[in-house]
Amino acid sequence: xxxxxxxxxxxxxxxxxxxxxxxxxxxxxxxxxxxxxxxxxxxxxxxxxxxxxxxxxxxxxxxxxxxxxxxxxxxxxxxxxxxxxxxxxxxxxxxxxxxxxxxxxxxxxxxxxxxxxxxxxxxxxxxxxxxxxxxxxxxxxxxxxxxxxxxxxxxxxxxxxxxxxxxxxxxxxxxxxxxxxxxxxxxxxxxxxxxxxxxxxxxxxxxxxxxxxxxxxxxxxxxxxxxxxxxxxxxxxxxxxxxxxxxxxxxxxxxxxxxxxxxxxxxxxxxxxxxxxxxxxxxxxxxxxxxxxxxxxxxxxxxxxxxxxxxxxxxxxxxxxxxxxxxxxxxxxxxx
Amino acid sequence: xxxxxxxxxxxxxxxxxxxxxxxxxxxxxxxxxxxxxxxxxxxxxxxxxxxxxxxxxxxxxxxxxxxxxxxxxxxxxxxxxxxxxxxxxxxxxxxxxxxxxxxxxxxxxxxxxxxxxxxxxxxxxxxxxxxxxxxxxxxxxxxxxxxxxxxxxxxxxxxxxxxxxxxxxxxxxxxxxxxxxxxx
Numbered sequence: 019x020x021x022x023x024x025x026x027x028x029x030x031x032x033x034x035x036x037x038x039x040x041x042x043x044x045x046x047x048x049x050x051x052x053x054x055x056x057x058x059x060x061x062x063x064x065x066x067x068x069x070x071x072x073x074x075x076x077x078x079x080x081x082x083x084x085x086x087x088x089x090x091x092x093x094x095x096x097x098x099x100x101x102x103x104x105x106x107x108x109x110x111x112x113x114x115x116x117x118x119x120x121x122x123x124x125x126x127x128x129x130x131x132x133x134x135x136x137x138x139x140x141x142x143x144x145x146x147x148x149x150x151x152x153x154x155x156x157x158x159x160x161x162x163x164x165x166x167x168x169x170x171x172x173x174x175x176x177x178x179x180x181x182x183x184x185x186x187x188x189x190x191x192x193x194x195x196x197x198x199x200x201x202x203x204x205x206x207x208x209x210x211x212x213x214x215x216x217x218x219x220x221x222x223x224x225x226x227x228x229x230x231x232x233x234x235x236x237x238x239x240x241x242x243x244x245x246x247x248x249x250x251x252x253x254x255x256x257x258x259x260x261x262x263x264x265x266x267x268x269x270x271x272x273x274x275x276x277x278x279x280x281x282x283x284x285x286x287x288x289x290x291x292x293x294x295x296x297x298x299x300x301x302x303x304x305x306x307x308x309x310x311x312x313x314x315x316x317x318x319x320x321x322x323x324x325x326x327x328x329x330x331x332x333x334x335x336x337x338x339x340x341x342x343x344x345x346x347x348x349x350x351x352x353x354x
Numbered sequence: 355x356x357x358x359x360x361x362x363x364x365x366x367x368x369x370x371x372x373x374x375x376x377x378x379x380x381x382x383x384x385x386x387x388x389x390x391x392x393x394x395x396x397x398x399x400x401x402x403x404x405x406x407x408x409x410x411x412x413x414x415x416x417x418x419x420x421x422x423x424x425x426x427x428x429x430x431x432x433x434x435x436x437x438x439x440x441x442x443x444x445x446x447x448x449x450x451x452x453x454x455x456x457x458x459x460x461x462x463x464x465x466x467x468x469x470x471x472x473x474x475x476x477x478x479x480x481x482x483x484x485x486x487x488x489x490x491x492x493x494x495x496x497x498x499x500x501x502x503x504x505x506x507x508x509x510x511x512x513x514x515x516x517x518x519x520x521x522x523x524x525x526x527x528x529x530x531x532x533x534x535x536x537x538x
Contacts, residue, residue, distance in 0.1 A: 068398045081399065099397030100421055100520040117533050119401050119517030142405050142513060144533020177533035180510035182499075184531030210531060 055128040055135070060106045062088040067102025067118065071095065074123070095123040098143070108136050111156050115146040125161070133157060144177035144184075151190065164211045165196035174203070183211035382440060386453030387433030389413050397421050401516070407509035409456035415507075418516045419444060419465045422523060444468045460485030460503025462512070463492045466519045495528050 069084035074093040104116040111134045120143020127136045135157040149172045159168040162178035173188035187203040207216035416435040420427040429435040432453035439445045467488035492498040497518045527535045
């Protein structure tokens with residue numbers, strides 16, 4: 019009898035609980051319903067030099083001067099002249115300094131709950147973005163003709179001129195999404211439109227000052243530190259220098275394990291066809307089946323089928339023509 | 355003694371030969387001297403207009419250089435711009451200029467080099483400025499991209515080079531690819 023009572027109680031409980039859960043569909047749906055995005059406005063903090071603005075939605079297409087204290091809506095485009103600097107404040111979440119010779123636009127700027135979303139388009143020029151992460155969650159991104167940069171951290175210098183891109187991380191992490199791949203730029207690191215490893219950027223700059231950029235490490239030590247996320251000074255640890263894909267907010271590094279395969283050489287420096295790090299390296303034309311030091315194979319190396327070598331020679335993705343819109347890039351998110 | 359004299363003679367010959375490209379004689383030849391541009395165009399509108407062009411005319415290029423030098427272009431015609439730049443020693447006394455011709459990388463580099471008063475390397479100091487070596491100097495400094503002196507300049511490259519030249523004139527430093535100045 020007692021067993022039957024327990025069994026009956028369980029059956030009734032299983033039947034009552036779902037019914038109770040369904041008793042308040044309105045309350046549940048209301049809880050699940052996300053708040054509507056509230057549009058925000060950016061404020062012009064200061065202006066020095068020649069700066070003009072206009073709204074995309076303005077049919078007249080007239081440009082007006084930018085003055086300190088102006089309030090800018092979404093879809094506002096700003097262009098600056100020589101010797102100009104404009105500082106914008108995005109609510110209490112970020113400051114953007116637009117430098118001279120720049121054209122940029124506010125694609126969207128709104129708040130949903132506590133999350134503030136800001137999307138900027140950079141047609142050409144350079145800007146300095148600083149996001150105040152400690153004031154709340156932010157989703158800040160800058161789109162250029164060749165890449166989209168999104169921030170998890172807080173500060174970077176960004177420059178874009180057509181096909182060319184430069185990103186200097188200052189504080190926090192920046193995700194640079196270009197050509198279907200994502201590179202994470204840490205503080206003190208840089209990258210360009212080819213997502214070049216930060217330590218190779220200085221070599222590309224043509225700096226003839228001879229110096230050891232790796233704190234006296236040998237190539238083997240360098241490789242081991244990278245493989246084991248070593249924490250020594252210049253190399254750092256964590257996700258430094260990792261290339262991967264970003265999908266649904268999840269970053270997946272590409273498989274770069276294994277020692278460098280010297281299919282085409284053992285890294286004699288300055289020898290044509292053999293870069294510093296072996297394989298089809300720095301000054302070589304790409305192609306072949308080798309992998310360079312960073313695990314990049316054919317077509318991904320500087321002179322390869324889809325790469326660009328030091329003298330701007332390359333395959334289908336090189337600067338002269340190539341994919342899509344040539345020097346000016348697709349500019350997908352840059353209207354006007 | 356003979357070796358010293360021979361070395362000295364070689365240096366003199368070298369400098370003499372190297373000076374030939376810098377020796378421009380004759381009058382300045384100007385084609386399309388009456389060509390005009392939009393009056394009162396500020397630098398923001400000017401850069402925006404040029405950024406989407408496939409090439410930059412010599413007329414536009416000289417306007418840009420005048421904006422870097424003086425903040426604005428007060429010349430009404432192409433001839434006035436040429437004369438103004440010649441007076442400032444930005445372009446050589448002799449020379450061939452065409453208002454509608456796409457400006458070459460070498461010619462632009464020459465004007466930027468003169469406008470920014472770069473010190474230059476050994477060849478430039480010995481032989482004086484030339485399109486070839488001015489371009490190499492600017493490429494070394496990261497102000498212009500790699501390529502030949504005879505290649506025409508497209509709008510985006512011109513905007514980038516001009517902006518960097520302007521920053522250099524104001525700060526003495528060339529910004530990097532992200533537009534950041536050392537120490538900023």
